[in-house]
Amino acid sequence: MGSSEDEMEEDEIEWKQLLTDLPTTRRASGSSLSMKPTSAHRVILHFDLDCFYAQVEMIRNPALRDVPLGVQQKYIIVTCNYVARQQGVTKLMSVTDAKQKCPQLVLVKGEDLTHYREMSYQVTDLLLSFCPLVERLGFDENFVDITKMIAKRLPHAPEFSFMGHVYSTSSEAAKAKASIHPELALGSRIAAELREAIRGRLGLTGCAGVATSKLLAKLVSGTFKPNQQTTLLPENIDDIVGGLSGLREIPGVGHQTAKRLQALGLVSVRDLQLFPLTELERELGSASAARLKSLSLGADDSPVNPTGAPQSLSDEDSFKKMSSVNEVMDKIQQLLSSLVERMRKDGRQPQTLRLSVRKFSASNKWHSRESRQCPIPNHIGHKITSASGDDAPAQLLSLAVKLFSKMVDTAAPFHLTLINVGFSNLQTQAPAAGARGSIASFFAPSASPHNPTRSQIDCGSGADHLDSIGDMPPLTPDNSAKSPSSRDADSPWAGPAQSTPSLLAEAPQSVTTANRSTCSYDAHVTATHRLPPNVDPRVFSQLPANIQTELMREWEWRRPVLKIPGLSRKPGNEAKEKKSGGRKSQANSLLNYFKPV
Secondary structure, three states: OHHHHHHHHHHHHOOOOOOOOOOOOOOOOOOOOOOOOOOOOOOOOEEEEEEEHHHHHHOOHHHHHHEEEEEEOEEEEEEEEEHHHOOOOOOOHHHHHHHHOOOEEEEEEEEOOHHHHHHHHHHHHHHHHOOOOOOOOOEEEEEEEEEHHHHHHHHHHOOOOOEEEEOOOOOHHHHHOOOHHHHHHHHHHHHHHOOOOOOOOOOOOOOEEEEOOOHHHHHHOOOOOOOEEEEEHHHHHHHHOOOOOOHOHHHHHHHHHHHEEEEOOOOOOHHHHHHOHHHHHHHOOOOHHHHHHHOOEEEEEOOOOOOOOOOEEEEEEOOOOOOOOOHHHHHHHHHEEEEEEEEHHHOOOOEEEEEEEOOOOOOOOOOOOOEEEEEEOHHHHHHOOOOOOHHHHHHHHHHHHHHHHHHHHOOOOEEEEEEEEEEEEOOOOOOOOOOOOOOHHHHOOEEEEOOOHHHOOEEEOOOOOHHHHHOOOOOOOOOOOOOOOHOOOOOOOOOOOOHHOOOOOOOOOOOOOOOOOEEOOOEEHHHHHHOOOOOOOOHHHOOOOHHHHHHHHHHHHHHOOOOOOOOOOOOOOOOHHHHHOOOOOOOOOOOHHOOOO
16 A cells, blocks of 8 residues: 555545445435435444554554554555654654654554554454444444444343433433434444453454444544544434545545536535535436435445455555656556565465556646556466466566556656556356365265266267267356256266366276267266265255256266267367367366355
8 A cells, every 4th residue: 555545546436436335315306305204223333443454553552552553555654553642743744744743753664564464363253252233444444333232232221321422412312312312322332342352352442422323423433533433313314424524525426526526616515415406416316316315414334345356456555756768567466466476375266356546736636547457368267376386477567568558658757656566357166076065975875786987987889978078168147047958968067177187097998989878977867967976866956956057067067078079079170179279268166156254
């Protein structure tokens, strides 16, 4: 991460993604002030850790707790502890200015995000131990939907009172309103418990917001800092939204959107609330217009989506100026090496490479990124996740160079201030056939006349349908809904398949070219399917239908197919095989449907 401006930009992108499906109520014309948020019964918490990077450094080195500390990335102070803030140091201040403000400022390099990333996931994991509905937002923020927790605890709560602050409400008034809003009152107590758990187990302090939606919880969480919490009551929604200093204060309204709104003469949140929806739709489209109108009124029904494994990984670096191709290549190589190392720890295989650059612009300093992406060839993708694939960064560099040339004319002078390299479309790799842990390994009864072992596989004619199995397409969104007849009219199973040459060594050697016979399983035959010999039909019949279908597909891919030169090829196949290098399509595996924990 090059600077906190970049982090803010990523937050805007995340919020745009989180808030794109807001249910809204709109009128046919005119302003939409009637679009008030409906009475919500949810309770959402938003946790925001105090000066997160600085806290992590103070935990790693307790001697830094009582001294002014700044975390430095390049020439910028990306964050600082509260001792430094009391002496005039602020986030995003240049190192030179910070040193002038506070000569005794201690600086720690913060460009390696490993420790911050690890601590961030510890916080999320801790919250998940209390509640399953936890959604990450950046390194230092999390949403938690505690609605169901409250439903269980509410009948047994001895009394109702708020913990921490209540937005725009005095202490005396808050006591009276606790019985009117018991869910929020109990939510504030749960928020306090979770903050104490984070402090006690991880040593981190933070703020919390308690409200009826993600939007409102995020808006209210920073009202009192540091290490405090605030609850927002429904009757105070207008106050907090109306008190925002500008449109950029609305989560999800980024730089470009703000510029378009300003072009319409909209500067304040009140301006957006009063602006006719029909005119807003002409500029932004109906979906975006309705979303922004809802946000301006504090309406947000977006759910807390439990965060799984990240769907993309990236590394970036920022600098004052980079203007030579050699510098660019060295930096991309460095970022790729770091990213490949992270990818190997992750274990999934990326399918897409993305390269982003930020060109210098005096008028648009932080928001002039440009990106290009391309698919990662499968042989390079395998090297990324392989411990022996040391040349993966070098091969990826050649792809990145092509992407770079599409964005930057290297024949002319250029001035870059940031480079970002990312992997996306991360896919879990299926284990090899017969590997320990495969679901098929659970169906291995002892040999019997009804369930012969693989050594009892016989060969014979009458298996002509196997000749073309190795050429069947993999299961994809485009062909997954096709009927069996549209895939392979002769195949007894509708699933995709590929030949498994490694099994041929176990087939008897009595097959000759003359009779064109191919190996087939001598196994139990059901009404519509032929099972492999190591599968107990009784166990198989008790499985859900969708599991049976997926297993049949997996076994079909693994069936031994005898390749006889000159007999199973179709005219023109030689040229195709030569062009493709003999590679076969990779079929899906049942294991691909399970997300890693």
